[in-house]
Amino acid sequence: MAKRIEVSGLHAYYGGTHAIEDISMTVEPRSVTAFIGPSGCGKSTFLRTLNRMHEVIPGARVEGKVMLDDDDLYAPSVDPVAVRRTVGMVFQRPNPFPTMSIYDNVAAGLKLNGVRRKSQLDDIVEDSLKGANLWEEVKDRLGKPGAGLSGGQQQRLCIARAIAVQPQVLLMDEPCSALDPISTLAIEDLIAKLKNQYTIVIVTHNMQQAARVSDRTAFFNIAGTGRPGKLIEIDDTSKIFTNPEQKATEDYITGRFG
Amino acid sequence: MSTQSGVDAAVGARHRADTRRLSTGRTGDRIFAGAARGSGILVLAIMAAIAVFLIWKAIPALQDNKANFITSQDWNPNATPPKFGIAQLAFGTVMSAGLSLVMATPVAIAIALFIAYYSPRKIASGLGYVVDLLAAVPSIVYGLWGLRVLAPHMDGISRFLNDVLGWIPFFGGDSPGKNSIFTASVVLAIMILPIISSISREVFLQVPRANVEAALALGATRWEMIRLAVLPYGQSGVIGASMLGLGRAMGETIAVAMVLTFVPGINIHLLEDGGSTFAANIAKSFGEASPTGRGALIASGLVLFVITLVVNMAARAVVARRKEFV
Ligand SMILES: Nc1ncnc2c1ncn2[C@@H]1O[C@H](COP(=O)(O)OP(=O)(O)OP(=O)(O)O)[C@@H](O)[C@H]1O
Ligand SMILES: [Mg+2]
Numbered sequence: 110m111a112k113r114i115e116v117s118g119l120h121a122y123y124g125g126t127h128a129i130e131d132i133s134m135t136v137e138p139r140s141v142t143a144f145i146g147p148s149g150c151g152k153s154t155f156l157r158t159l160n161r162m163h164e165v166i167p168g169a170r171v172e173g174k175v176m177l178d179d180d181d182l183y184a185p186s187v188d189p190v191a192v193r194r195t196v197g198m199v200f201q202r203p204n205p206f207p208t209m210s211i212y213d214n215v216a217a218g219l220k221l222n223g224v225r226r227k228s229q230l231d232d233i234v235e236d237s238l239k240g241a242n243l244w245e246e247v248k249d250r251l252g253k254p255g256a257g258l259s260g261g262q263q264q265r266l267c268i269a270r271a272i273a274v275q276p277q278v279l280l281m282d283e284p285c286s287a288l289d290p291i292s293t294l295a296i297e298d299l300i301a302k303l304k305n306q307y308t309i310v311i312v313t314h315n316m317q318q319a320a321r322v323s324d325r326t327a328f329f330n331i332a333g334t335g336r337p338g339k340l341i342e343i344d345d346t347s348k349i350f351t352n353p354e355q356k357a358t359e360d361y362i363t364g365r366f367g
Numbered sequence: 368m369s370t371q372s373g374v375d376a377a378v379g380a381r382h383r384a385d386t387r388r389l390s391t392g393r394t395g396d397r398i399f400a401g402a403a404r405g406s407g408i409l410v411l412a413i414m415a416a417i418a419v420f421l422i423w424k425a426i427p428a429l430q431d432n433k434a435n436f437i438t439s440q441d442w443n444p445n446a447t448p449p450k451f452g453i454a455q456l457a458f459g460t461v462m463s464a465g466l467s468l469v470m471a472t473p474v475a476i477a478i479a480l481f482i483a484y485y486s487p488r489k490i491a492s493g494l495g496y497v498v499d500l501l502a503a504v505p506s507i508v509y510g511l512w513g514l515r516v517l518a519p520h521m522d523g524i525s526r527f528l529n530d531v532l533g534w535i536p537f538f539g540g541d542s543p544g545k546n547s548i549f550t551a552s553v554v555l556a557i558m559i560l561p562i563i564s565s566i567s568r569e570v571f572l573q574v575p576r577a578n579v580e581a582a583l584a585l586g587a588t589r590w591e592m593i594r595l596a597v598l599p600y601g602q603s604g605v606i607g608a609s610m611l612g613l614g615r616a617m618g619e620t621i622a623v624a625m626v627l628t629f630v631p632g633i634n635i636h637l638l639e640d641g642g643s644t645f646a647a648n649i650a651k652s653f654g655e656a657s658p659t660g661r662g663a664l665i666a667s668g669l670v671l672f673v674i675t676l677v678v679n680m681a682a683r684a685v686v687a688r689r690k691e692f693v
Contacts (some may be wrong), residue, residue: 165583200580206599269585
């Protein structure tokens with residue numbers, strides 16, 4: 110199920126602003142890749158180019174190439190809607206559909222894909238909630254609104270919603286930044302479990318988290334305000350955190366940044 | 368629990384003390400609070416006074432009435448003895464307003480969605496402006512337009528509807544015409560379209576970006592995104608907007624009075640000429656009414672008020688039932 114992502118020469122713009130510059134990298138299937146770097150260096154922007162969510166912002170555009178195995182995501186014939194069904198996304202702030210029940214939140218993507226049979230929906234909803242380590246907490250109140258859960262539960266609900274459609278890749282943009290340490294650990298455990306099935310990319314500001322959950326780490330940086338963000342280096346996580354090639358990476362992870 | 372609330376109270380008290388000390392405009396605050404409370408009470412007092420005055424005027428007429436005020440279809444308050452009932456007026460009002468709402472709401476929602484999510488951004492604001500402008504057209508203009516422009520064309524449309532939908536009682540009958548409740552409701556639909564559309568548009572534009580992106584990231588097309596994120600979020604706003612429109616349609620006077628030809632008695636065939644509404648009836652007959660006639664009209668106005676109130680409360684109940692999910 111998991112697929113390899115290969116990015117080459119990627120630039121992203123917001124109107125006239127050049128947000129990220131010339132990024133090339135490979136993300137291996139069934140692994141966790143962490144993106145780290147200072148605020149504003151373009152981690153979220155880059156992540157959103159991987160499922161064509163960047164272009165939903167008015168005036169935003171992308172140049173360069175993103176290959177998902179053998180498919181060019183930005184080929185003219187490719188429908189961005191189809192890309193987003195293959196590459197799932199979890200946002201920084203939990204964003205369950207506020208008017209929907211827990212069940213309907215998880216089933217939303219399935220219904221988009223034409224799954225209608227109740228028994229099949231039931232099964233997948235249960236599996237996804239179990240996959241997101243949320244089933245035990247919500248199995249007795251599936252009909253209640255998703256917005257009534259705690260922040261950490263909502264985030265796991267969003268993960269369940271994303272994995273219910275069995276994407277090839279799961280993108281997570283600071284999924285734990287609004288959560289307490291216990292919920293954070295729950296989600297980190299979940300990531301470790303999910304990586305057996307999915308290609309996972311996670312943006313995080315938390316070095317320990319990157320070190321704990323990821324196999325590979327990419328460090329992004331920005332030369333100055335108004336300049337585009339760049340990929341400085343990507344390597345095995347253990348290497349980045351012990352013996353990075355670049356001085357800037359070492360400065361950042363040891364806290365001597367800026 | 369009790370210690371907790373004790374702590375809360377203490378914190379609250381300290382907080383109040385702090386803000387009081389920090390506040391530079393204590394007199395300003397007090398004046399504002401007084402003014403706000405005063406105008407609130409004033410509004411209620413004026414409304415109560417109006418209600419009392421109207422009821423006061425209506426009671427003598429109701430006492431003289433020789434027919435059943437609720438069920439009678441006659442409206443002869445100036446005769447001796449006076450005989451009048453609101454059945455026909457209530458029927459005409461509810462039918463014309465309800466039908467206009469059925470016609471206007473889908474179109475208004477479609478326009479609002481188009482402006483908010485489909486049209487290019489440059490066109491969107493101009494389009495929104497034009498729709499808002501429609502709301503500013505005086506109702507006499509709509510009345511004239513309905514009478515002179517629309518009604519002559521309604522003959523064919525009415526006959527067509529009569530042929531196709533004649534099996535529904537409301538569209539049945541032998542002589543579809545052009546000065547019918549149906550024509551009136553088309554005019555009303557156009558009149559209430561802008562208000563429903565512009566409020567809906569505002570609500571749709573307020574849908575949080577996070578909800579929209581959640582839907583898009585799941586692989587929703589634009590329409591699916593609207594169904595997943597926009598419509599559920601906007602639902603209560605659209606209901607509220609429709610209720611405003613319905614209120615306007617039920618209270619509309621001159622446009623309806625101009626379009627309808629008066630024929631006594633309830634006619635459930637809405638395509639046939641005839642029918643009347645509370646507001647149109649008041650506008651047409653208040654001038655020549657005897658004192659009893661005026662009382663009767665005022666009583667009918669009170670009934671319209673009650674109907675509007677009930678409709679509003681029903682709408683609120685609908686919205687409140689969904690509250691848990693909003
Ligand atoms: N919607 C937008 N419109 C215009 N510019 C934007 C938009 N979103 C982000 N940017 C700009 O693009 C650059 C990269 O932003 P991005 O959100 O990708 O950074 P980030 O690395 O995710 O930061 P953080 O760690 O704070 O989340 C920033 O300079 C930002 O101001
Ligand atoms: Mg970010």
